[in-house]
Amino acid sequence: MFTDYSKEGFKKHLRDDPTIYPLFCKFANQAASVREYYSAMAIFQMMRWESTIVMKNKDFKIANNWCSHYARKFMRDHPKQKGFFRLLIHPFTFFPTEADEREAIANNIVHAERVKRQKGV
16 A cells, blocks of 8 residues: 655645644653653654553554654644754655755754765765
8 A cells, every 4th residue: 555655645644643643742742841852753652652552552553654744743833842853854855845955954954865974874
């Protein structure tokens, strides 16, 4: 099954399962109260734990491909948390527009190729 992980696909995903974003925000705000930066992927793992173990929801599923979408939405919706998640722009990004590039620069988002060069990969 093909899933559209574009911005438009994310809007549909939010409509189809409106319970995920509030849970993401809950954990992101908790992390932001004690950390300057944090991992959106770690929050995804916390959401999985909370949903499947604590709430005993065996049907909870979320694809890792939505992670950057949730991180970006959280920072847009919570301006005080701008830059809380450090985001990468991959060569085959889902955000290939000029406006997205301006957003990346404004939010100190790092291009994946620069990270590789810095690590000597």
